[in-house]
Amino acid sequence: MPAPPGFRLPPPLQLAWLIKDPAGFYAAGRRRFGPIFQVRYPGLPPEVCVATAELAEEVFAVDGGAGRAGDIRRTFVGPLVGEESLLCLDHEPWWRHRRLISPPLHGRAVASWRDTIAEIAAAEVASWPSGTPFAMRPRMEKITLEVIMRVVFGIRDAGRMRRLRALLPELVGLGGSAALLRLPPKVRDRALTSPSLLRMGALPTTRYVRVRDTVDTILYQEIARRRAAPIPDANDVLSQLLAARDERGEPLTDQELRDELMTLLQAGHETTATALAWSFERLLRSPDALGRLREELAADDDGPYLGAVVKEALRARPVVLGAPRTLDEPVRIGGYDIPAGWYVSASIPLILSDPDVFPEPGEFRPERFLGENAARANKGWVPFGGGRRYCAGAQLATLEMRTVLSEVLRRVQLTAVRPNPEKPRLKNVTLVPARLTEAVAWPIYANLASVRVGGG
Numbered sequence: 231m232p233a234p235p236g237f238r239l240p241p242p243l244q245l246a247w248l249i250k251d252p253a254g255f256y257a258a259g260r261r262r263f264g265p266i267f268q269v270r271y272p273g274l275p276p277e278v279c280v281a282t283a284e285l286a287e288e289v290f291a292v293d294g295g296a297g298r299a300g301d302i303r304r305t306f307v308g309p310l311v312g313e314e315s316l317l318c319l320d321h322e323p324w325w326r327h328r329r330l331i332s333p334p335l336h337g338r339a340v341a342s343w344r345d346t347i348a349e350i351a352a353a354e355v356a357s358w359p360s361g362t363p364f365a366m367r368p369r370m371e372k373i374t375l376e377v378i379m380r381v382v383f384g385i386r387d388a389g390r391m392r393r394l395r396a397l398l399p400e401l402v403g404l405g406g407s408a409a410l411l412r413l414p415p416k417v418r419d420r421a422l423t424s425p426s427l428l429r430m431g432a433l434p435t436t437r438y439v440r441v442r443d444t445v446d447t448i449l450y451q452e453i454a455r456r457r458a459a460p461i462p463d464a465n466d467v468l469s470q471l472l473a474a475r476d477e478r479g480e481p482l483t484d485q486e487l488r489d490e491l492m493t494l495l496q497a498g499h500e501t502t503a504t505a506l507a508w509s510f511e512r513l514l515r516s517p518d519a520l521g522r523l524r525e526e527l528a529a530d531d532d533g534p535y536l537g538a539v540v541k542e543a544l545r546a547r548p549v550v551l552g553a554p555r556t557l558d559e560p561v562r563i564g565g566y567d568i569p570a571g572w573y574v575s576a577s578i579p580l581i582l583s584d585p586d587v588f589p590e591p592g593e594f595r596p597e598r599f600l601g602e603n604a605a606r607a608n609k610g611w612v613p614f615g616g617g618r619r620y621c622a623g624a625q626l627a628t629l630e631m632r633t634v635l636s637e638v639l640r641r642v643q644l645t646a647v648r649p650n651p652e653k654p655r656l657k658n659v660t661l662v663p664a665r666l667t668e669a670v671a672w673p674i675y676a677n678l679a680s681v682r683v684g685g686g
């Protein structure tokens with residue numbers, strides 16, 4: 231069969247629709263054309279989107295042969311993370327990096343960071359205003375940034391921490407800004423490298439390069455210091471990467487290390503903060519789930535319901551829109567022949583709202599992931615993508631989510647400022663709650679005191 235059907239709208243209008251209403255754009259594609267359809271954006275090859283877990287398996291299967299995930303990402307985030315980043319590499323160089331980076335982000339290594347994450351979350355909650363509305367997502371970003379600096383970069387020096395605390399949000403903000411991400415790649419790359427353009431201090435690209443160079447200096451100094459004097463028994467990712475050797479016994483070079491630190495910052499900071507913001511946005515509008523979670527937390531700070539809440543939050547409000555691959559050869563997917571050079575993409579929000587796998591997908595129901603329902607729900611659960619390019623930080627992200635939810639809910643009562651759900655909005659490359667999860671918090675002890683006073 232020839233390529234799948236798609237909208238007749240010109241590519242610029244499809245892009246405008248995607249930016250205005252990302253969820254609505256893809257949902258309209260599924261409604262109109264079924265579980266596999268084509269979208270077009272200006273200057274890019276046609277993209278075939280799939281909307282079921284079975285079809286996503288066919289997309290992820292291309293990772294073993296004709297598909298390249300790094301190629302597309304290099305177009306968009308290459309200048310932000312560097313040429314040697316796991317995100318942007320393909321084939322053998324990708325595999326070499328993935329083998330080195332996976333052990334520090336798995337199993338016992340990740341579990342050992344729980345107390346540090348809890349400490350970071352508790353310190354942040356202590357600074358929240360009491361009884362006045364505030365946006366939770368920026369607070370979540372502060373937590374996830376601190377986690378990256380301490381458990382990924384392993385920075386211990388207070389002065390360097392202070393400087394990075396100021397510089398990294400600026401770097402991520404400028405790097406992910408529409409001005410940089412939505413510029414045609416050729417124009418952007420020129421603005422990032424041309425000496426005459428870099429003299430124009432007001433350009434966002436020039437400001438980005440200045441901040442990036444300052445951060446790079448700090449990171450390269452940190453790498454040199456730690457190579458010269460490794461910290462004994464350190465369990466941060468950088469320490470483990472410094473000690474790692476590939477199959478030929480070679481370590482990662484300084485530039486490879488810097489690019490991977492930047493990758494983990496860019497891939498792990500905003501995504502996890504957004505996922506946490508959505509978790510609270512959903513819980514504050516789901517009193518039964520919040521009540522059951524609070525009950526469980528009173529007895530156990532890491533029980534099964536907490537795990538189910540994390541999974542359901544990532545299902546009901548996925549953070550990432552898609553997991554695309556460039557095809558090097560023609561591939562047959564869902565019975566269609568997709569030509570070489572096209573993109574194929576697992577459309578994460580569509581797969582996670584497939585009513586055959588998640589009945590009443592609009593409902594927030596963590597119970598889907600418990601008991602006899604769990605097997606079916608887990609099969610269609612793709613918030614972290616799939617195949618060989620499955621998110622390298624998924625274990626860290628879910629540990630952060632469980633730990634932060636537990637620390638926050640044990641310390642404060644939270645209510646939503648408005649009862650209506652917040653709409654998803656595209657910010658950089660993630661789907662954020664439009665009002666950044668507006669909430670009001672009260673310390674739990676204050677509530678208890680007022681209950682006692684009122685009842686006394």
Ligand code: HEM
Pocket residue numbers: 299316317328382493494495497498499501502505549550552553554613614615616617618619620621622623624626627
């Ligand atoms: C809730 C938070 C997160 C979400 C929803 C998320 C989602 C994703 C998705 C959808 C992909 C693409 C998978 C594919 O193409 O099949 C990905 C890749 C990746 N993620 Fe995450 N991520 C999160 C947190 C993190 C964290 C905390 C880190 C590390 C600190 C991280 C590091 C990476 C890396 C390095 C890749 C590229 C893997 C490769 O190409 O081999 N992510 N993530």
